[in-house]
Amino acid sequence: MTSQLSAVLGAPAPGAVPQLRSITIQRPAMSEHGLLDYVIRDDSLVWSRRGEGTVGFGQVARFEASGPERFAEARAWWDAVAAASEVEDNVNQAGTGLIAYGTFAFSFSSSYVSRLIVPRIVVGRNDACSWITYTVSDPAAELSVEAAEAELAALLEDYSPEHELGTGIDRLVAGQISEESYLESVRKGVSVIESGSITKLVLARDAVAELGSPIAVAQVLRQLALRYSDCWTYSVDGLIGATPEMLVRVRGDIAEARVLAGTLDRATAPSGDADYAHRMLLEDEKQRHEHQLAIDSLTEQLGPLSSGMDAPDEPFVLQLPNVWHLASDVKATLAARADGSVPSMLDLAEVFHPTAAVCGTPTKAAGVILRELEGMDRGPYAGPVGWIDTRGNGEFGIALRGGVIESPTSIRLYAGCGIVAASDPAAELAESWAKMRPMREALGL
Structure with a gap:
């Protein structure tokens, strides 16, 4: 340390x-x-x-x-x-x-x-x-x-120059984890889950975008903010992206979180089927099970810190340009401690991280298995990102749908998928590409 x-x-x-x-x-x-x-x-x-x-x-x-x-x-x-x-x-x-x-x-x-x-x-x-x-x-x-x-x-x-998109010079190459390695990790993850030691495991992979000219960070951020207005666009010291998931938001003694678990790629949706997302997410046993695990994990952690909590019985479908998610908004009144204070942003970020939505269930056991199967250092991916003030307020999202700038012309992108017993490796690989789509589009790839 x-x-x-x-x-x-x-x-x-x-x-x-x-x-x-x-x-x-x-x-x-x-x-x-x-x-x-x-x-x-x-x-x-x-x-x-x-x-x-x-x-x-x-x-x-x-x-x-x-x-x-x-x-x-x-x-x-x-x-x-x-x-x-x-x-x-x-x-x-x-x-x-x-x-x-x-x-x-x-x-x-x-x-x-x-x-x-x-x-x-x-x-x-x-x-x-x-x-x-x-x-x-x-x-x-x-x-x-x-x-x-x-x-x-x-x-x-003194504004920064923009980058001409779609020049053909830019490319996306394999990162620490190849597609075949990811498929094998998912297969092993399903086997571990079937053994009964855990019920869910979130496996991530990466890819590296190599550009022919310096990354136009401000341009990428504006693209993300315009296309993904329901997400939180972030840029902190080379970590950039637009996350749909709020780890915790604190205003005084009120804490809020947005939990996402359960994903459907919009690119594969049939045209003209207005009920497709509802049917494939809200009525799908695998998706509902994955989402409920994430909700249960959050409310279990938040319960001892709160004097009252509002956790909805039913999730809603969050519509984003690239995917649909099952989502739930949880709100709680924080309980005062012996000295009269309530937990601050950093207190709650430490308690909540990592969530089941980005690690697995139960989280500690899943974290150990994840380090064995995933085969890479996530860095800040899926960690807390946001801001705090001196009154205990703040917002920390989960660093998803983004990447880490590693040089003026390269950025490492990340995506992860929740694996349960019913998971299909090929479908999870396709979902990981769908989750990289916001950054790929903003970079012109």
Whole structure:
């Protein structure tokens, strides 16, 4: 296990807790495009859905950790940063004031370093207002809305170039797991499930997109946000994508999660059959069983932390451009602890991760088998990605339908499928390609 603090732009030396100063001011209403007007730089930090969310620029502090204590170390660092910082928040809503974007490795054994990043400038929008947050680490720096707007204007003038799609130069190549290896892993997974040791296993695979010119990250993010408006578009330090699944969202003492398990590829659907998705998902025993396992896992973990919970008896069909999913939204009132506080975002992210929807059931046993059968390091794939503020609020999605940028011209894509006793290896391989489709299309592949 390792832990490291690093900071830039005049922030304290590694190992120290930065003493930041931050100001948040309400701004005029944004255009009809919302936050997409600000997603024009490849190095931006992004969390957005339906034109709302935040876009971050620059970096004033950074935390990194790996190993089984990565969540606890991140929580301790963030609490120390919040206590040491001077925050003037004139908007006082979830996501205003001092925030950090974060991404965490799926496994404690991963070589991927989990991280929290505090941006210098944040532009935000919700259903009530728009705002700008400006944060500095230099005690002599001017902290004002004028300074913030001037710096933001300069950043937006230096926008990133776009990439010409469909040139024929770009290609998709095998990653750590070939198609044949994945088929064999699924066959072995079904055998393990039939033995009775677990009831579900989520097996993932990867592929590498190699482009003829540098990846136009901002362009990819805009494509994802426009095509997959019901998903949460994210970009944190080279991890990009658009996830349909919310691990946990916290507002005060209310926690919410969106659980997805059960998938149907829209590309194979017959035309003119209006009831196809309903019949193939809601009336299919395998799909319903897989979904119920995920719901049961979440409610079992959330129950001891809550004083009340609303978990629907019936899922709904979530329609996305590439697939249909069985989905359920779970909401709970968090129970106060002995000191009067309620669990924070990082508390809940650690408790909920990994979910049955991305690991298996039971999760601990499935995780051990997964590491044996999958044959790859997932890195941040299927780990928590999102943001936190200093009041315990935040949103962490599950890093799905995305990839990790490994060089200026290459990005590793990931997809996983829930395996149960009735799973067919060829069908699961096809489903994995369907789940990579959002990124493939956004990259022009």
